């Protein structure tokens with residue numbers, strides 16, 4: 001589904017990602033972990049089209065998408081969760097979903113003049129899709145709430161809902177557990193499992209919460225110093241001496257307090 005070959009990204013003298021190769025299999029929930037500064041976010045940003053790599057390639061479903069901008073990747077089926085931005089916080093949950101579809105006919109003045117009936121049909125279909133997504137994630141009761149008024153966990157669900165508007169092939173989840181209480185986190189994890197099982201969505205997940213990774217992800221890929229250290233089940237990862245060393249050693253502190261040990 002996603003294939004990363006020999007990706008390198010430098011920031012000044014720092015090799016944030018250093019000749020990194022990995023593979024996210026179709027239908028998997030693959031985890032990406034590693035100590036602070038390992039290069040996880042930089043790699044995610046490259047895969048999601050935030051900025052291009054200095055070298056190497058990214059393939060999505062066999063197509064070379066290296067350096068494609070985020071909106072083009074989104075249309076090709078790669079979605080990434082984003083924190084609800086300032087302006088979206090003042091919109092309702094439903095409006096947040098309606099704002100997602102890229103390139104809808106209504107956005108284009110020419111098509112609005114020439115194809116009014118088509119625009120109306122498309123808008124109705126988008127609204128129907130938004131309502132279906134809200135139903136699937138059990139968010140109907142907050143459809144008309146301002147997104148900014150939701151709890152941390154509900155906001156995460158809205159972020160997930162936004163990625164579902166265009167039925168993506170693969171969703172990149174960035175720190176979905178941050179600032180969410182255990183009960184809601186378990187609910188979100190349940191939704192991710194259900195979307196994976198029932199709809200065949202592939203997920204690629206960066207997460208510092210090791211319990212969440214252990215519950216959701218197989219395989220788990222460990223990055224350290226810009227490249228892949230190892231991958232396997234969470235049980236295997238927890239026994240791996242090199243992984244323990246990477247988390248404890250190298251003079252790096254883990255600001256998130258997330259060790260690798262069993263909970």
Ligand SMILES: Nc1ncnc2c1ncn2[C@@H]1O[C@H](COP(=O)(O)OP(=O)(O)OP(=O)(O)O)[C@@H](O)[C@H]1O
Nearest residue numbers: 011014015016034035036037038039040041042043
């Ligand atoms: N925009 C940037 N400019 C300069 N250096 C950067 C930039 N982004 C990341 N880095 C550096 O690149 C390295 C990798 O950072 P990155 O954020 O990708 O790691 P990470 O594994 O996501 O860490 P964390 O778990 O703390 O989020 C770090 O040394 C970081 O300081």
